[in-house]
Amino acid sequence: MVGNRDRTESRLRQIVEDCLRRSLRPDQALPSDDVDWIASDLLDSMGHVDVLLSIERAAGLTDFFSRVESAPPTTTQKVLAALQDAVKQETPSRQPQARRLQGGLSASAEITGWGFIVGAQRVEAASVEREFSLPTGTIRERAGIECVARASGDQSELSLATAAANAALERADVDAGDLDWLLAASETSVGFPSLGSLVHSRLLLRDSCGVLDLGGACVGLLNALAIARSLLTSGVARHILVVTSDVHSQYLLPGRVAGEFGGLFGDGASAFILCRTREGSDSPRYRLGEFQFGCAGTFSSALAIRPNPDGTMMLKFEGDALARAAVNRLEKIVSDLEVQSGHRRQDANSFATHQPNPRLVEMLARQSGVPPDKFPVVAKVYGNLGCSTCGVALCMALGTQDAKVPAERGPIFMAAVGPGMLWGGGVVF
Incomplete structure (x- = not known):
């Protein structure tokens, strides 16, 4: 992550090109600045989300592309312009602590x-x-x-x-x-x-x-x-x-x-x-630590569903915007849980998180800097199970823990986001 003084035009270009290059095949060259990444089939929409998330993290602009009023940029030229505008307008702000x-x-x-x-x-x-x-x-x-x-x-x-x-x-x-x-x-x-x-x-x-x-x-x-x-x-x-x-x-x-x-x-x-x-017992079971909850209301309109009178379902589903917001929020929950609980993500046995789809789990693993195999395989083989996704993942994580002696067990980080961008997290240790 870079600071304000490091966000020169050349540094921002380097960030964009590095993040884009990691998502391209080895035989693919970087596109010209005005080439649309999606229209040219260089990236699909989920790959586009992954690149924007990587750019946000590297530039230290969390949730930036989720906050822009227009559609997220899909060319190097437009991404750079948006980043440069953000650097000019950015002012220090206090981040509210999670309840x-x-x-x-x-x-x-x-x-x-x-x-x-x-x-x-x-x-x-x-x-x-x-x-x-x-x-x-x-x-x-x-x-x-x-x-x-x-x-x-x-x-x-x-x-x-x-x-x-x-x-x-x-x-x-x-x-x-x-x-x-x-x-x-x-x-x-x-x-x-x-x-x-x-x-x-x-x-x-x-x-x-x-x-x-x-x-x-x-x-x-x-x-x-x-x-x-x-x-x-x-x-x-x-x-x-x-x-x-x-x-x-x-x-x-x-x-x-x-x-x-x-x-x-x-x-x-x-x-x-x-x-x-x-308190103080030497029980070998799994203790619940403190929880944190919140709601990022600015994303409340990205997903809405309700029945229509004719039996169909009214659905508003801004998948790419939700994906960016969800991965950013889940990673932030993990970071806040580290501070709150005193447990490091590197020491975690598992991450029992919500899994909207497996591609987002892969993105979250990269953004969080943890091995993908620490996320129990749920959505890949069962689909999104709603409120049971996190539950099934936690069951799998506890099963893995139970096979170990107490001294070899690590904490389990729990994190989830839901419609309206409700979110919550906790640790089992």
Whole structure:
């Protein structure tokens, strides 16, 4: 990253050319300044996003291209002009600190059990592209998704959530009758009774076990874990079940929504048992640290979806703008978590983040400077699972940790962004 005094015209050109060169094939020469990177097929739209993110980071102008009023530049000439204008206009600003949800009282909250399940059907990317009449490679090559998991005819949000919950209870060796709270998150369960109350009934939980259904879409799991941590550390509860479950395939159908969006999603559920433990105990389980949350409201209009009266879905989906904003925000969450928790990203065992698509995971790994294999493989083989993406990734990360002796385990960084650019993060250690 460069400072103001280093942002000369020649230095900015060097940054642009270096970042562009890294995204081109070895046999491709740098284009002339006025050649459009996308129109000339040098880059696809996701490659364009990757280059702009790299330029922002190298020039020290976080979120710059997401804030420009016109369409993001696609030629070297226009990129340089935008950067030079930014350097002239830039003024020092104070960055607001992330709000933290604190709860470190005389007890801690630990994850003692976990489980996940995905839809029983596997649909290859090529089949998804044919269903939505998309150009070949739209899902597999551009998004990086090999196949999506879809619920079978006898699977629903309830059945998936129940299966994941039973797996978590068994791993934790906790009886369902001992649960004090059930926290549920879903972006597709929209009827009544709510998902939480249905899971409560299916598991035959006691009447005094509270139920709380949460929103937040892709940030839903982190919302639930943060609330569970507060309930446990304050002494209100001893055992809490957190579940996430989404069945996108019942809504995001060909003819109802654009395939560039609907074709990315799969179906799945995750569940976690959290227990209260005395501070200072030598429990080998996985402790929840502090969380942070926020909302970058300037991006709230980049994604909007709601049903139309005729049964179709109204969709506004500015994919490239969302991609830039999401990667920048996720990387910033990781940076803030390092400061907040005292854990370094280099020491992390895994990064249980939301995964809009695998290409964005690759970008995030590069921007964060961590190996891609520290991100559990979720979206590549199951699709975007909504609020369960982060949950399934966390289950996989915990499974990897569980195979190690406690001394060899590292922290797990959690980070997610959702519609409206809600965001949240936390650390398990």
